[in-house]
Amino acid sequence: MSKKIPHRLYLTEEQMPKQWYNLRADMKELPAPLLNPGTLQPAKLEELYPVFCEKLAEQEMDNTTRYIDIPEEIQDFYKMYRPSPLIRAYNLEKALGTPAKIYYKFEGNNTSGSHKLNSAIAQAYYAKEQGLTGLTTETGAGQWGTALSEACAYYNLPLTVFMVKVSYEQKPFRKSVMQTFDAEIIASPSNTTKIGQMILSKDPNTGGSLGCAISEAIEKAVSTPGYRYVLGSVLNQVLLHQSIIGLESKAAMEMLDEYPDIVIGCAGGGSNLGGLIAPFMQDKLTGKASPRILAVEPASCPSFTRGKYAYDFCDTGRVTPLAKMYTLGSSFMPSANHAGGLRYHGMSPILSKLYHDGYMEAVAVEQTKVFEAAVFFAKQETILPAPESAHAIRAAIDEALKCKETGEAKTILFGLTGTGYFDMTAYNAFLNGSMSDYIPTDEDLQKGFDELPEVPNQ
């Protein structure tokens, strides 16, 4: 049973990317600019400075620089847990009886348990470089909060994390990990901010949402001297940092003389998806190749498949700049879906534009089917996936089963963003049959659409 293609391929340190790739530089049409929420005019760079670290704001606005050097200090940090392996899912293929070749890029081999650390360390680095005295952020599933806690501890930067209440309650140990890295954790909505107080006064029992935690984190950042706000998804800068996932994947596949027919990623705000697909999308945009690119989102929070492509706020409190994106409306309050990291009303503006222009597809999947795939995968591949990641697994399995029907030996690449060690409450619910699927009605969604901000000439 000798195999030419190894189970796990790691690049060497020398082969690791030294630059991030900025997808915007190759887009035929750029994503619509952020708008100043006061004037509804395109936001100027300086207008972002009160909220964002300056260097990160520059990256946010940079639509032209194709490759951006990764500072050496960040490269060195990356080397502590990267390169991540590209894994050939031999056992999964065998168990499915599919002729498809399934590869996955596994990002869970670090304490944060996910790909989030790739952007967290970059953002902490730039914050330290600017001499900031602290950061605020929000976290849904807890992966981003953990990653940023880790990065901030490394740079001795104080950090306050607003954690979506439903996750705070479902994942007590997530909180403990962040506290191990010295972060202050506040369940959101909270009484520590004006916006939190307002949301609680409307609905004292709300489980919270990412949109509402973002509002609180921004309020705290702008009201604390020397502090700025950072975000783990949605933003262009985050997709830039996460491009390392795709760049490593592509380099590893090239070493194996492989190229994916389909690239699959789970989609919440788009950080993993945007990073994984970046260099493959580049090939598509420049006519070098034409892989299918598939976003997988939860049926409970279906921004791509049932949202509107419109200008919207990134937060519930309506304090952020407006972004043009697929959105369910910033007032949309998702059900207590266990895949907390995918519970966001909007979607990366870059990915939204590419989806709108037909460069990628999207599919929404139900939670119980996602966990079914997660458990099946865990038994074959010895990795317990995070529920978020399992959305991509579900779609990869479905595509592999289609290949079984047609007899096609397609090459599938998906992103396994992280591990599910802190998601055992959800696994329990699935295993004991108490997990249900929630799909919002058209009426539910209409409420969110009705409150979309009015923006002229969009």
Next chain:
Amino acid sequence: MSKKIPHRLYLTEEQMPKQWYNLRADMKELPAPLLNPGTLQPAKLEELYPVFCEKLAEQEMDNTTRYIDIPEEIQDFYKMYRPSPLIRAYNLEKALGTPAKIYYKFEGNNTSGSHKLNSAIAQAYYAKEQGLTGLTTETGAGQWGTALSEACAYYNLPLTVFMVKVSYEQKPFRKSVMQTFDAEIIASPSNTTKIGQMILSKDPNTGGSLGCAISEAIEKAVSTPGYRYVLGSVLNQVLLHQSIIGLESKAAMEMLDEYPDIVIGCAGGGSNLGGLIAPFMQDKLTGKASPRILAVEPASCPSFTRGKYAYDFCDTGRVTPLAKMYTLGSSFMPSANHAGGLRYHGMSPILSKLYHDGYMEAVAVEQTKVFEAAVFFAKQETILPAPESAHAIRAAIDEALKCKETGEAKTILFGLTGTGYFDMTAYNAFLNGSMSDYIPTDEDLQKGFDELPEVPNQ
């Protein structure tokens, strides 16, 4: 900041060991044989068959075969999560300001979260090969139980795990992971076995111990047709399988032109320690090199440093063969120490013999000092260590600090056996200051010694 030695070194699949190394073949004097508990005479191979899988019993008794082929199917499974990385702890060194070079072998990159999978998959494979219909085992911290659940799910082998009650209660999510892999989990002592009933009748509030869970697992195995019992530590066969840790470590260090001055491992039953040190101990036994070899155990359960070298039962119920080992007495009931995996009264007979003959050293460390090291390490190296593993970290840091004083640039290698994702209750206790150190008094220990079995001429 270019470095010749990478942060992480992975062997290629071709470089992975294809044979396990049997340390006994190079020992000047062999460990004393197991004794039949009825006759107190050396146990014959066939006498082990009712309890153990035949092939594993053979490995248990094989004192002469130096290298044993790893079946191809096991090699293929290993490739799903191995080789594990040898990591140069650049950041830890920097934070300590030590001239020492610190390396660690990280075994946590699989769902079981620890090195235990190395032996679990081997034991499940041989059980399947023999046509067994099920297995029983015990688990302390839950790492072994998780690993074996994973291995048994892979081979569709039913598994019952007796989980030490204190861990069962402290680590509810460990249980969930095992259940995800279809294992049946029973808190030990339980009412499902006679021995469990007896132990409970004496002390209904006991937190249990590994020794007592072993008794229950054996009772269930011998009373269920087609079942056998398997164990994740202590036994010779387990150290054999775990030799892959040391073999990979040594191969990786050779590629870097490095050789350790000190090899450090945490010691509960000895599975990790025995595996990690195997090829370095070989060098020592054969006069090729003379590295210091250091076992680190909890001060709350100090088998090496305060135990007796004597024949004892491996379990509380006194149904196992007797092994000559460093022991606190099979009736010793350790305190609710959080490092559950190290709460065992005895120690591998192989390691006991080597320690007795002066080939290795041992040190006992207090729990709060262990967690202090764990948190410090996590902040520098982006890995959240299991409490068990953190015992080795504590000692490695202490050795590195000694180097700082003396100015010596020693090369330190330690085993990082696993991750602490399921140990957040313990981390919490440390962080909020409620963790205490328990050190048994001489009187406490004497009670265990008083009940050691009487074995003539030992």
